[in-house]
Amino acid sequence: MQKVVFATNYNEGEDYLSLYINNFLHYTDHHCQLIINLSPGRRLVDPALAAHERIHIINGHTERAKWGMGLAMGHLESFAYASSQLGAFDFFCTTASNAMFFRKPDFDAVVRELDAGHIFPVTSGRDYTKDHDISVKGYEGDGGTWAWTGFNQSENFRRVLEERCRIERCSVTQIEGLFARKQDWDIILDHHEEISALRHALAQDPDDARYYMAVEEMLFSTFILQFGSKRYTHLCYMFWNGLGRVGPTELLTVLPDLPSHFCCAKWFDRQIADPASTLVGTDAGRSLLAACRVAPAKRSVLLAQMRKSIEALGAGGYEPDAEISIARHWNALPGWTGRVLVEGQINLGRQSETIIDDVPQPVEAFAPFFLTEQSHRPFDLSISMTEGEDGLQIVATGLYPDERLSTALAGYLYLSCRVPVSEFILSFDSHDSARRIAERIVLYDNQHHYTVVAPDRETERGGEIRLHYQVRDEVKFSVISIGIPCFGRFYTALRLSVLETFPESDRAAKMLS
DSSP: OOOEEEEEEOOSOHHHHHHHHHHHHHHSOTTEEEEEEEOTTOOOSOGGGGOSTTEEEEEOSSOOOSSBSHHHHHHHHHHHHHHHHSOOOSEEEEEOTTEEESSOOOHHHHHHHHHTTOOSOOOBSOOGGGGSSEETTOOOOSSOOTHHHHHHHOHHHHHHHHHTSOOOEEOOOOOTTEEEEHHHHHHHHHTHHHHHHHHHHHHHSOOOGGGOOBTHHHHHHHHHHHHSOSOOEEOEEEBOSTTOOOOHHHHHTTGGGSOTTOOEEEOOOSSTTOHHHHHHHSHHHHHHHHHHHHOGGGHHHHHHHHHHHHHHHHHTTOOOOOOEETTTTOTTSTTOOSEEEEEEEEEEESOEEESSTTOSOHHHHTOOEEEEOSEEEEEEEEEEEEEOSSOEEEEEEEEOTTSTTOOOEEEEEEEOOSSOEEEEEEEESSHHHHHHHTTOEEEEOSSSOEEEEOOSEEEEETTEEEEEEEOOTTTTTSOOEEEEEEESSOOEEEEEEEEEOOOHHHHHHHHHO
């Protein structure tokens, strides 16, 4: 049996990590190992998480960000560790913390896909053929990934890619479940100095959030196609359209019917109270999932019981604090009257759109702005925001006029309280509305870093479903912006409230009172 090493860049909490490791150990055997790459300096409180011989937890040397080369360098660090510390292995596979196994891998089927040269992943809602064989000089086509906009703007990056790395043609592919032979990853690692030069070149290009790109999506595939076997494939199925999430329904219907080379899927909710994550990440959940598969008539009853039990656990011990609207400190913004309505067609090209007309530079003013995610496509955007006593009511939606049935992500509405916050709460009128965006929320530090975050807990109050997001200690004394996703056809409707961060002196006084 051939040996496979999996690698994940991990930034989430330890409670979910235990679920993630449990999922890996259950669905894989002793021929598979997993590297968990933590950010520099992070230490786990629970040493038992690293106790299993097939789990290897390391600290990378590269700071993480949603865009740029941080994730690519993290995966390369993990491969270097595997090559030097884990002995002989045959294949290396990159994965993600919100991609979990739903069945045991059929590596014979995966290798058949690899040998057949099936490099384009089969996904729900994205066509990667438009991102293949692109000139290093720049992307001139239509319909490709938004990342090409940043690629075209990054002159230094493209120059080093061509002159130092000797790359002629580029290709973007799915990084989740990217599966290739060790020999091809060896070739990539042999170019480590050139890749480091790429990183320095990218740092010299304009530091503009509109032009950031996820380099990991193009780096490895491009090097394998240029210098390696020209063979890679994917064992992870991605949900790009619709809710974009894996729930109990997907585990019982869509995923079991996929071709046999698929064994994991994304997006799972990265919290231990999520039903789908629990169904594949715990012994009890997997037993329940098996029971639902063999007894379809009992599915709804079993899943309803499970949801009720999980929600009861998650609701315990919560003490409400003084919540305010995220717009509480917007009165100083020119043009803000407590309500705004934006309607019109925009061109999606990694650009920011002003939401309040009288604020020409919204990022610098910590004012609302819309940052697009797609590329070279028109989008009919509609955003409504109304301030209430304890929250900002938000409705965001739109349509792609060239593909009116598309539910693809169009971009993010970024909102800032304009003061530091320690927690923010998204309130919805239904579970479905909450699930659609729960793990699609982005925190932006208003400088360089975007971070995708998951809720820490879910509660209910007054008929609303409330998702609570704790702001990490290292940023809760800074002014941040919260990114709310906007999709084609779907309405994103919610109420956004926050808890302000107490200054250190006020916090101490409160603790003593």
